[in-house]
Amino acid sequence: MKSPALFLSLTVGLTPATAAPPEGYFELKPGVTLESGDSWQDDGRHFRLFGVQACLRGTVYTDRSGAHRDCGEASLAVFAAYIADTHPVCAQVAQSAGTIFVSCYATIGTDRLDLANLMISSGFAFASLDGRGLPHHAPYAVVEQGAREKKVGLWQFDDVQHPALLLGQRAAGGGTAP
Numbered sequence: 073m074k075s076p077a078l079f080l081s082l083t084v085g086l087t088p089a090t091a092a093p094p095e096g097y098f099e100l101k102p103g104v105t106l107e108s109g110d111s112w113q114d115d116g117r118h119f120r121l122f123g124v125q126a127c128l129r130g131t132v133y134t135d136r137s138g139a140h141r142d143c144g145e146a147s148l149a150v151f152a153a154y155i156a157d158t159h160p161v162c163a164q165v166a167q168s169a170g171t172i173f174v175s176c177y178a179t180i181g182t183d184r185l186d187l188a189n190l191m192i193s194s195g196f197a198f199a200s201l202d203g204r205g206l207p208h209h210a211p212y213a214v215v216e217q218g219a220r221e222k223k224v225g226l227w228q229f230d231d232v233q234h235p236a237l238l239l240g241q242r243a244a245g246g247g248t249a250p
Contacts (some may be wrong), residue, residue: 094163096163096164097161097162097163098161098162098163099159099160099161099162100112100155100159100160100161100162100176100187101114101155102152102155102156104119104155106148106151106152106155108126108128108129108144108147108148108151109126109127109144109146109147109148109149109150109151109191109196109197110124110125110126110147110151110188110191110197111126111171117172118170118171118172119162119171119172119173119174120171120172120173120174121173121174121175121176121187121188121191121197122165122166122173122174122175122188122208122209123188123199123200123207123208123209123212124188124191124192124197124198124199124200124212125197125198125199125200125201125235125236126144126147126148126151126191126196126197126198126235127143127144127146127147127196127197127198127226127232127235128143128144128235129142129143129144129145129148130142130144131143131144131233131235132231133146133226133229133231133232134229134230134231135229136229143226143232146196146226147191147196147197147226150191150194150196150197150225151191151196151197154178154187154190154191158178158179158180158185158187158190159178159179160176160177160178160179160187161176161177162174162175162176162177162187163175163176175188176188178190188209188212189211189212189215192212192215192216192219193215193218193219193224194219194224194225195219195220195222195223195224195225195226195227195228196225196226198216198234198235198236199212199213199215199216200212200236201236205236
């Protein structure tokens, strides 16, 4: 299997949509069971986008009207829309504890774009971090910073928290994250 960093660097760029998907890719179809804005189940297998962390379901942000909204549901809705609208194809890049980590690309017009990059740049997902607090895929952290600075997607709301902070609080036994 190719290393995730090498594989992702090859799939992040734009590729003409007329080229056939490389061998080993599979379609991410709208009928899968979405678990979050970065993971799904299909045919008894658990998949997750490599290098991505969606908002956690049950965490909230305050929208412009003052209403509390579920951040995880917002990530999930955008992920579902990208799946329905862009017909992604994915390939396995790693596997751990029953989870198959994949890199996917979506077709928009004649371009193929990295689905994880789309989720992060639109402000509805984040760069996932390892146990040391470093990004699993550094280019995604750069894209996330750009989305944050431009206040796109969930970043437009002042009380959105990076899910890594909440997950870190959970792991340390503190905080009230679900």
